[in-house]
Amino acid sequence: MADSREKVSVTCAECGYTRSVRAVLVRGFDALVCARHRLPSPPASLVVPAGYVVTVTPNVAGYFTGHTVGESTAAEARSRWRAAALAAAAADRPAPPLPPAADVPTWQPVVDALTAELGPDGWELADAAFERGRRGRVWTVKIYTNFGWAGFLAGSPRRIAADLAAIRDDYARQTAAAGLTCPCCDADLSPAAPATRCGCGSIAWHPVAWTAGDLVSAIADVLAYVDDAPSYEVAAEQVLLTCLLEPPHIEWDAGELPRVAGTFDDIAAALRVLVPSARWATIGGRLCGVLPVGVRWEGGPGAQLRQAANVLGYRVHPISSLRIPCLAAGDDADHDLPTWFDVTASGEGWQLRIDAEAGRLWQRCVDEHPDVDDTDLDEVVGDVLGDAMLSGDHAVWSVATSWWEGVLAVARPIDDPFDATALCAALREGVEAVATLHATATARVTASLHGVK
Numbered sequence: 001m002a003d004s005r006e007k008v009s010v011t012c013a014e015c016g017y018t019r020s021v022r023a024v025l026v027r028g029f030d031a032l033v034c035a036r037h038r039l040p041s042p043p044a045s046l047v048v049p050a051g052y053v054v055t056v057t058p059n060v061a062g063y064f065t066g067h068t069v070g071e072s073t074a075a076e077a078r079s080r081w082r083a084a085a086l087a088a089a090a091a092d093r094p095a096p097p098l099p100p101a102a103d104v105p106t107w108q109p110v111v112d113a114l115t116a117e118l119g120p121d122g123w124e125l126a127d128a129a130f131e132r133g134r135r136g137r138v139w140t141v142k143i144y145t146n147f148g149w150a151g152f153l154a155g156s157p158r159r160i161a162a163d164l165a166a167i168r169d170d171y172a173r174q175t176a177a178a179g180l181t182c183p184c185c186d187a188d189l190s191p192a193a194p195a196t197r198c199g200c201g202s203i204a205w206h207p208v209a210w211t212a213g214d215l216v217s218a219i220a221d222v223l224a225y226v227d228d229a230p231s232y233e234v235a236a237e238q239v240l241l242t243c244l245l246e247p248p249h250i251e252w253d254a255g256e257l258p259r260v261a262g263t264f265d266d267i268a269a270a271l272r273v274l275v276p277s278a279r280w281a282t283i284g285g286r287l288c289g290v291l292p293v294g295v296r297w298e299g300g301p302g303a304q305l306r307q308a309a310n311v312l313g314y315r316v317h318p319i320s321s322l323r324i325p326c327l328a329a330g331d332d333a334d335h336d337l338p339t340w341f342d343v344t345a346s347g348e349g350w351q352l353r354i355d356a357e358a359g360r361l362w363q364r365c366v367d368e369h370p371d372v373d374d375t376d377l378d379e380v381v382g383d384v385l386g387d388a389m390l391s392g393d394h395a396v397w398s399v400a401t402s403w404w405e406g407v408l409a410v411a412r413p414i415d416d417p418f419d420a421t422a423l424c425a426a427l428r429e430g431v432e433a434v435a436t437l438h439a440t441a442t443a444r445v446t447a448s449l450h451g452v453k
Contacts, residue, residue, distance in 0.1 A: 010064065012036070013043040021061040029057070029066035042067045051077065082144075110139055113157035117165050171284050178281035180204070180290050189290045191283060201293040206286065215264060216240060218287055219271070226275055229297040234306075235274075237316040241302035242270035244344045273300040304418040305343060311420040312337065312427075337427050338434070343417040350417050354430040358408035361438050365445050372449060384444045388437075410434050 008023045012034035019034070026032060031046040033039055042054045048069055053076055057066040072080070078098075085095040107128045114123060128141040140154045143164060153160045172192070180190040187198035197203045205225065210218035216236045223229040230238070243266050264287040268280040271289070275297055279290040305327075306316060313333030316326075326342040338354040345351075365381055366374075385408070410433045416422040 010061070012064070013045050013067075014039070019061075019063060021063075025061040026064070026066070028068065029060065030069045031067040032060060032064040033067070035063050035065075037065075039065075053080075107141075109137070110141055110157045110160060113161040114143075114164065117161035118168065122168075123164065167284075174281075174283045178279075178283055178288075180279055180281055180288065182290060183277070183279065183292050191288055203291050204288070205291050206288040215267060218264070218267065222289070222291070223297075225291045225295065226278075227294060227296045230299075235297070237306060238274060238299060238302035239267060239270045241305055241316065241343075242273050242300055243267070244342060245301045245305065245350070246270065246273055246345060270302075274298055274302070301418065308418050308420040308423050312424055314341070336431065337424070338431060341427060341430070343414065346413065350414050351411050352414040352417065352426050352430060353409040353411045354427060354434070356408040356410045356434050356437060361408070361441060364438060364442055368442060368446065369449060377445075377449075380445050380448050381441070384441050384448065387444075388441070410437055 006023045007020045008026065009018050010021050010026050010032055011018045013031040014033050014037050017034045017036065031043050033043055042048065042056075046054070046067055046069065048054055051072060052069050053072040055068045055070060057068070060066040081096060081098060088095050107125055110128055111125060114125070123143055123145045125141060125143055128139060130137045130139045132138075138155060139157060139160060140152060141160060142152055145164070145168070153163050155163070175190045175192050178190060181188055182198045182200050182202040184200040184202065185198055187195065187200075187202070189195065189198060189202060189204035191204070191206065193204070195204070203225065205222055207218035208221045210220075216239050219235060219239060220232050223232060223235055229235060246269065264282045264285060268282050268287055268289075271278070271280045275295060277292060278295045281288055309315070309327045313330045314327040315330050316328075326340045328340045329337060339357070341352060341354040343350050343352055362381065365377060369377060410430055412426065412430055412433060414423070414426045417426070
């Protein structure tokens with residue numbers, strides 16, 4: 001007990017700040033950095049030999065970040081090598097040499113099965129672990145291939161090899177159906193082809209990088225190859241708007257949270273409209289394309305809607321709770337118009353959805369029923385709006401699971417969303433529909449509270 005309460009002086013490796021803490025809390029660390037610093041890498045005074053890694057432990061003794069130097073495992077070494085190889089490829093430098101694979105014999109059953117099924121080339125076993133089951137060892141492996149990301153596969157070595165072979169065959173079928181050839185000379189420029197460009201100057205393109213939560217970011221580097229391409233911000237807006245405007249459009253049920261550009265298939269469909277002279281496809285769930293010389297950015301209906309909305313003082317704004325690109329009113333917009341709206345494909349036409357001001361509706365109900373508990377009132381209002389959404393009328397459309405978050409909408413058909421005058425008229429009609437909705441909803445809330453059927 002006495003040992004666990006022993007205190008020692010700990011010094012920050014960056015600024016020399018000293019604090020007395022219990023020894024058991026800081027034991028085993030090679031360096032400690034106090035909370036005054038937010039370092040993306042270990043402190044400069046910490047020596048890290050080649051082949052070693054630093055393990056970072058936050059919130060040590062409630063105030064420090066601990067750094068521990070240790071010899072890297074073979075899997076960690078290969079992960080670091082893969083990151084260095086990707087960085088080298090992006091900078092057109094030779095890849096560093098492969099690290100020694102000390103524990104490859106442990107993986108040998110999986111390696112042998114993959115080699116027997118697929119041959120020795122075209123795949124890389126990045127990590128593997130196993131546990132003993134009733135039928136022997138069950139493996140979980142992480143595999144990279146030159147025909148697409150295989151991800152994590154589990155099972156016996158033979159099962160894993162068969163699954164990977166099936167992924168390879170499916171990738172080959174997708175590649176054959178994608179039609180990623182040069183529009184001029186018909187040269188094969190698919191990911192499986194050895195060439196990345198042809199004699200006509202067409203190039204095979206695939207994203208350099210993207211953000212997991214924002215797949216549209218994958219188009220950033222393609223703009224350098226496209227004539228008349230707008231800035232990335234404008235291009236991203238047009239991609240998002242095109243995903244909504246172009247059929248086939250997914251019809252969302254009332255109360256369901258819509259997601260736009262949720263996959264690379266959505267983005268590829270938008271790019272076929274925005275850059276029609278290029279060839280776009282997804283293979284293995286990844287975006288790729290063929291860009292001929294002189295390919296141009298057309299803009300399409302997304303650019304037309306953006307221009308019409310700009311005339312009315314609206315700007316594209318991805319409201320986080322909506323998770324769809326809507327057009328939000330700027331300072332120069334008419335204050336009688338809705339706060340935001342969006343336009344989506346609907347059948348052979350378009351549908352306009354505008355802000356139904358859920359906060360104002362809630363406040364109106366509160367003002368009319370000040371003696372009703374907020375929880376009870378919330379339940380009644382939710383039931384009233386739920387009945388309206390499920391009535392088949394489609395006049396009310398919720399774009400979030402919680403209506404009080406300010407994302408209730410009214411949906412109306414619109415003939416020409418790309419004409420500023422017609423768009424303005426439709427928005428004003430929508431404002432009147434919102435007023436009608438508020439009056440109807442509050443009347444039904446009152447009737448419900450008073451027990452009137």
